[in-house]
Amino acid sequence: MALKRFRSLRPILSVIRQSKIYEQSIKENVVPKRSFSTATTGxxxxxxxxxxxxxxxxxxxxxxxxxxxxxxxxxxQETARRLLEELKAFDSDPDLNVAVLHGKGGNFCAGYDLKELANHTTSLKLEQDVTKGPGPMGPSRLQLSKPLIAAVSGFAVAGGLELALLADLRVVEESAVMGVFCRRFGVPLIDGGTVRLPQLIGLSRALDLILTGRPVGAQEALAYGLANRVVPDGQALQTALELAQQISSFPQQCLRADRSSAFYSCYGAPSFTQAMQYEWDHGVPVIQSEAVSGATKFTTGAGRGGKFF
Known part of the structure; x- marks a missing residue:
């Protein structure tokens, strides 16, 4: 009898558990402090x-x-500052080619810490100019010059989703959940969610997620283009690292020129003609610096048959 009663309560207990998870997903703005970067320590x-x-x-x-x-x-606030400093340090380090962003302990990021918001309301300082200072989640306003890969496990929701959108690629575990969970709190997407999400998956699908705040599983995220790879649980970080090493092995000037042109065509180009001109202007210098030597390698047999080297 007791077992039957417990089973009847399981749906209710599940809703309560999810509600507690959602309440972690809220954001605020922060002001940068000095760097605590450890990216060069190894x-x-x-x-x-x-x-x-x-x-x-x-x-x-x-x-x-x-x-x-x-x-x-x-x-x-401290985590936001640290994330900003780490990714800025990565972007300015000439010896680093790719960064992988992930979360320890089974979750990517559940958004902004609600307790922090409740306890430090009076200390909040909101930077209105997006060209100055950090976003609420830290690095969300950055335009990195080098690739960033997100290894997503567990929850990547609210501000955590926006951090995942900052990445060029997202490797997502099978049980991961993404979504605009801050919808239920009346908290707006001010870390790039309304800017990056429509560009990644299209306006119609983006509005579905933005307006409803519903959870999105890994397979739906893959079908939408929100996830680039879906992997078994526990393998997102390793897969992301392997992908990062592969990307890092390519000629970097060419890779970054193509990447920069793709971003410009999506976000900055006022016309098709100007996007094409940007591609040409930034691609041609690479011909002498990398393409000629690459062509020489090909003529000696490297990379034949589509092989990577």
Missing amino acids: EDTGTVAGQTVASERRGSVVTVAINRPEVRNAVN
Whole structure:
């Protein structure tokens, strides 16, 4: 009898559990402070007590991890500052080619920390000019010059979804959940969600997610183009690292020129003609710096049959 009664309560308990998860998903704005970057140390700072962001350098690839697993990696002011500093350090380091952003403890990011918002309301300073200072989640306003890959596990919702949208590519685990969960709190998407999401998946699908706030599973995210790869649980980080190493192995001037042109055509070009001119202007210099040597390699047999080298 008791077992039957427990089974009848399971749907209710599930709703309560999800509600607690959703309440982590809220955001605020922050003001930058001095850099705490560890990107050049070559050490995994996740083992240091009190570190809210952990970075580890692996050759020309750096991993940046949100390290607040006790709150599903919800971002507070310190974490936002640290994320901004780590990704700015990556972008300015000539020895790093690709960064991988992930969360420790099974979740990517559940948005902004609601407790932080409730306890520090009087200290909030909102930077209205998006060209100055950080976004609410830290690095969300950056336009990186090099690729960023998000390794998504668990929840990537509200501001956490917007952090995932900052990445060029998203490797998503099978049980991961994405969504605009802040919809239920009346919190707007001010970390690029309304800008990047329609460009990635189209306006119609983006509005479906933005207006309803509903959860999106990995397979639907893949079908939408929100996820670039779906992998078994526990494998997102390793797959993202392998992808990063592959991207890092290519001639970088050419790769960055093509990447920059793609971004410009989506976000900055006022016309087709100007987008084409940008592509030409930034691509031609690469011919002498990288394409000629690449063509020479091909003539000697490298890369024949579509093989990567």
